[in-house]
Amino acid sequence: MNRLHILLISGSLRSGSTNSAALLTAASLTLDGVSARMYQGMGNLPHFNPDDDAEPLHPAVGDLRARLDASDAVLFCVPEYAGALPGSFKNLLDWTVGGGTYGKPVAWINTSAGLGAIDAHESLRRVLERTGTDIVDTACAHIPVRPQMVGADGLIDNAAIRERIAGVLLALSDHVRERAQTTNETSLDMGYAERTDV
Numbered sequence: 001m002n003r004l005h006i007l008l009i010s011g012s013l014r015s016g017s018t019n020s021a022a023l024l025t026a027a028s029l030t031l032d033g034v035s036a037r038m039y040q041g042m043g044n045l046p047h048f049n050p051d052d053d054a055e056p057l058h059p060a061v062g063d064l065r066a067r068l069d070a071s072d073a074v075l076f077c078v079p080e081y082a083g084a085l086p087g088s089f090k091n092l093l094d095w096t097v098g099g100g101t102y103g104k105p106v107a108w109i110n111t112s113a114g115l116g117a118i119d120a121h122e123s124l125r126r127v128l129e130r131t132g133t134d135i136v137d138t139a140c141a142h143i144p145v146r147p148q149m150v151g152a153d154g155l156i157d158n159a160a161i162r163e164r165i166a167g168v169l170l171a172l173s174d175h176v177r178e179r180a181q182t183t184n185e186t187s188l189d190m191g192y193a194e195r196t197d198v
């Protein structure tokens with residue numbers, strides 16, 4: 001079976017982030033035919049400016065788009081700040097308008113264990129709709145993660161949460177495979193799965 005590549009993007013730059021922990025835990029899971037990798041470059045992206053969305057691109061923007069192109073799907077995990085998406089994460093999404101996510105299967109895990117982060121996730125859905133992604137509702141989940149659940153290794157040990165995160169990855173990969181079967185277009189056919197440079 002060809003491996004599917006899922007890019008994991010956390011919207012938090014905070015060390016000890018519960019959102020990053022959920023995705024690091026996703027990356028640590030062993031699932032048949034699925035490889036999930038963290039994107040770590042959000043803090044290196046320049047402020048979005050349409051004037052700069054031209055060759056030669058800032059290396060951090062080129063790197064982001066290459067990783068998006070090389071992935072079969074993207075899983076986001078983002079906190080809410082002051083009733084909205086974090087600015088650094090919205091900046092990342094703005095850089096995807098020029099390329100990388102159009103038609104891409106995407107999902108998110110809402111890890112809020114507090115106020116619910118509802119406004120941020122409504123906004124996330126709106127942005128992902130506007131940028132033409134393929135939102136996979138069956139893979140989107142609310143999995144509350146409390147800071148004390150994150151271990152010194154940055155991972156979540158709780159078995160029930162790990163199982164739910166695995167379920168998200170499986171739902172996302174099932175969607176990618178089903179879509180590939182019905183449309184006969186998959187990145188696997190385009191050779192992305194063999195790339196090891198991103």
Ligand SMILES: Cc1cc2nc3c(=O)[nH]c(=O)nc-3n(C[C@H](O)[C@H](O)[C@H](O)COP(=O)(O)O)c2cc1C
Nearest residue numbers: 012014017018019020079080081082083115116117
């Ligand atoms: C400056 C700031 C503003 C926040 N505003 C909200 C908010 O409006 N709604 C909400 O649900 N949580 C809010 N929170 C709580 C964070 O979303 C929550 O602490 C989250 O777990 C942070 O994610 P992280 O652990 O991945 O860094 C806020 C936190 C901070 C630091």
